[in-house]
Amino acid sequence: MKQFLLIILLLSCVFGFSQNEQLADNYFKRGEFEKALISYQKLYEKNQGNYKYIYKLVETYQQLEQYDNAQILLLQRISKSNNPSLLVELGYNYQLKGNLDISETYYTDALIAIDENPAFSYGVAKRLQDHSLLEKAIIAYKKGMALNPKQNFNVQLARIYGELGNIEQMFSNYIDYIESKPTYLNNGKRAFSDFISENSDNENNVSLRKLLLKKIQAQPDQIWYDMLSWLYIQEKAYNKAFIQEKALYKRNPESLSRITDLALTAINEKDYDTANSIFNYILENSQDIETRLTAHQYLLDIEITNASKKELKDIQDKYQTLFKQYGTYEQTIALQIAYGDFLAFNLHEPENASLFLKESLELELSSFQEATVKLKLGDILVFQEKFNEALIYYSQIQANLKNSTISQQARYKVAKTSYYKGDFKWAESQLKILKSSTSQLIANDALDLKLLISDNIQEDSLHTALRLYSKADLFAFQNKNEEAISLLGKILTEHKGETIEDQALFMQAKLFENTKQFDKAVANYEYIIANYRDEILADDAHFYLAQLYQTQLGEPEKAKPLYENIIFNHEDSIYFIEARKRFRMLRGDAIN
Template identity: 50%
Template sequence: MRLLLFLVFFVPAIMLGQDDLFAKEYYKNGDFEKALVAYKKLYANSKSNIDYIRQIVDIHQQLEQYQEAEKFLTEIIDRTNYTAFYVVLGYNYQLQNNLEKANENYTIAINSLFVNPNNAYSVARAFQDYSLLEQAATTYEKAMEVKPQLNLKLPLAQIYGEKGDIEKMMLNYIDFAERNPISLSNIKRALNSFISEDGSNESNIILRKLLIKKIQQEPNVIWNDLLSWLFIQQKEFSKAFVQEKAITTRNQEGLERIMNLGRIAETENATDIAKTIFNYVIENAQDTDTKLMAYYDVLQIETKEANQDTFKDLQNRYLELFKTYGTFVQTLDLQIAYAHFLAFYMNKTDEATAVLENALKLPISDIQKAEIKLELGDILVLNEAFNKALIYYTQIQRNLKNSTVSQMARFKVARRVIIKVILNGQNRS
C-alpha cells in the first residue's frame, strides 16, 4: 500500500521536477524549440504557474512567433484576472513596433488599479521586467493615489534610482522612512550607495536640501536623524552634533546618542569636537555613570595629547575626580586609566601598581578583575618583569577562557614568548 501511495503521489512530482530542469537547460542553451515543448508540457500540468506562462511567451518572442504569443496571452487573460498580463501583451505589440496597441494594453493594466490598487506590485514588476520604468513608476504612484494607505515609496524609490533620478529616489526613500521609522537603518544603507564623504558631491547636496526643507516644513526627528547621519558620513561632526542635540531635546531621552557621536569623532581623529561633545555630556548628564563615562573619554584623549608640561595637571584632574566620586566600582575604568597614565606616561610604576592592587580589593566581577590584571601584567612587562607578567596573563586565560580579555591575554603571552626568544638570542651573541 505504501509503495502504491509513493508511486501515485511522489513519482509524478519527481518527473515534473526533471521536466523543469530540462526546460531551463534547453532555454539556457538557446534551443528554443525544445524549450517551448518542455514548458508547454509543464504548463499543461500547472496552468496557474505564472513563470511557465511568461517563459512560453518569451520563447515565442525569441522565435518571432508574435501571433502565437498574442493568441496564448489572450486566452489566458480571458480565463484569469491577472492584469499584469496586459503588460506582457502590450510588450508583445511593442516588439512588433505597434506602439498604439502596446500603449493601449499598458493603459488597461494601469487603469486596473482603480478597481484593485493592490495589483500595483505585479503590474509594476511586469513593467520593470521590460525596463519600462516610467510606466512602473506611474503604476505605484497611481495605486497610492487611489489607496493612500498603501506605502509603495520604497519600490518607487528603487525605480527612480534605476532611472537615475536621484532627487525623486531620495525623496521617496525618506518619505518611506517617515511612515516606517523601523526601516531607518535600511534606508540609510540604500542611500549610502549614492553619497560620499565629499559634502560637495551632488547627491549629498540633494539629500541635505531635501532634509532641511522637511525640517522646516514638518519637524520630525527622523529628518534630524538622517541629517546627522549624512554629516557623519561627511565627517562634519560639529554639524552632526547640532542635529543630535535637537533629537535629544525633542525626544527627552538620555545622552547615549551624543556619546556615540563623540566616540565616532574620536575614532576619526576629530579630537577637538570629540572633547566638546564629551564635555557637553558632563555638563548635561543627569546620572553619575554617564558623567563618568564622558570624563573617561575626555581624559583618554587628553592623555594621548599630553606632554611633560601637562602631565601634572592631568594627574590632578584624575585625583580631583577620585576626590569627588571616590575610588569605588563606579570609577573602576578611571582607576585603570589613571594607573596606565602613571606607569606609561609619568614612569611611576610603583604608584600605578598600588592603584591597581587596591582596585582588585573592590567587589568586582571576574571580567573586571581580568582587566585590572591585564594592566598589571603590562606594567610588569614595562619593568621587564616578564615572568611575573606571564603569571597574570595566564590567570586571565585560565579563568576566562573565551572572553575578549582572555584573547588579549593570550596574545600577550605569545608576545612574551617571542620577546624571551629574542632576548635569549641576544644574550648568546
C-alpha cells in the same frame, strides 16, 4: 490512518513540484533554454493558474526567439483572465518582434485597466519595471497610489528614480515612505549611502540636506533630526551632527547613548574639539555616575593625546581629583585602569602603575573586572620587561574566563610576550590556535604575527634579524620610538635583502609617521611598493601612503592612483572597501 496517508501524499506532491521548479530554474539560469522550456511546460500543464509558470514559459519562448508561441500562450490566458499584467507581457512580446506601435497599444490598455481596478496597479507596474519600461512603471505606481491612498509604492518609485538618475526625486520618495513607516529609517539610510559622499558640496548631499531641513521646518519629527545627524556623520561634520543630536535628546531625554556614540566616532576621526564639547555636554546633563565617569575618562584621554610634559602632570592631578570625588572602588575600576595606563605609558612610571593596579585587585571585583585589570597589569609588566610575571597574569585570565573574548586577548598577549622574549616557537604555537578566534581583530593580528615569525625563523636558524625586529617592536610598545627607528635601521643595513626587510621598512614607516617624519615615511612606503609589489605588505603600503598624502601632506592627487591600485590589484585586501570609498570621493563621484 487515511488522513495521515493523504497528508504524506500532499507533501510528496509539493516536494515534487518544488524539485521540478528548481530544475527548470537551474536550466534557465545556465542558458539551457530548450531543457528549461520542457520543464516549464510540464509545470504549467499541471498548474495553469500559476502566473509564475506563465511568465517563465513566456520568457523562455522569448529567449528561444519563439515569439509566436509566446503570443499564442498569452492570448489564451488573456481570454480566460482579466489580469492586465498579461497585456504588458503581450505588449513586450510585440516589442521584441519589432512591432512598437502594437506594443504601445497594449501598454496603454494595461494602464487604463488600473483606472477600472486600482488593485491591478502593482502587478502592472512590476511587469513594466521588470522590462525596464521605467517611465511607464512610474505612471502605473502613481495611478495606484492616487486611486487608493492605502497603497504605498514610494519605495518602488524611489528605486526607479534611482535607476533613472533622478536622485532628488528618489530621496523624496524614500522620505515619504519613511514618514509613513518610521521603522524603515535604517533601510533608508542604507539606500542613501550609495548616493552620497563625504563631500558636503556633493550635489546629492545638498539635495538630501535641503529635503530634510524642509521636513524639519514643516514637521519637526525626531526621525528627520536623526537622518540629518546621520548625513552630517557621513560628511564627517560631527559638530553639525551634535546640534541635531542635542535636538533629539531634548525631545527624548532618557538616554545619552546616541550622543556618547557620536563622541566616540569623533574621537576615532580625531575631531577632538567636537568630542570634547560632547563629553562636557554629557557632564552637564547626566546625573548617572557611570555615564559621568565615562565622560571624565574620555575627556582626560583627549587631553593626553596632545599634552606636553607639564600638562601631563596637570592631568595626573585631575585623575587624583576624580578619585577623591568618586572614590577608588568597584564602580571606578575603568578609571583606575585608565590611570594605570597613564602612569606607565605617559608618565613612564610603570612601578607606580603596577602598585596602583595591584591595589585595585584587592577590591571586590567581578571576574571580568578582575581580568580587565590583570590584562592592563600584564601590559605594564611587559613595558617593564618583566615578561614572566606578565605571563602569569595573562595565563590566569585564560584559566578563569575560558573561551571568552578577553581570554583570547590574553592568549594573544601570551604569544606577543613570548615573541618579545625571543621564544618564537612557543609564540607561534599560541598564534596557530588564535587564527580561528571569534574576534576577527584578534584573528587578523594573530595571523600577521604568525606569518612574521614563520617566514623568518626558517631563513635564519639563529633568528638574528627576527630578534632585532622583536626588540624594535618592544621599543615601539614602550613608546621609545627613536630607539625603535634606529634598531630597524640596523636591520635594514645588516640584513638587506632578507625576508624581514619589508616588515622592517613598514614598521619604520609607521614610526616615522608617529614622529611626524613624513618624508621618510613616504620613502619607506614607496620602496615597499617598488620592490615588494607581490608581497603581503604591498596593499598596506599603498593604503598608508595614500592616506598620508590625503590627510597629512595635502596631496590628494597622489593618493588617488594608490587607492585605485588597491581596487584593481588587491581585491581581497582588508582596505578594499575603504580604498574604493576614498578613491570615489577624491574623484568627485556623485554616486558611490
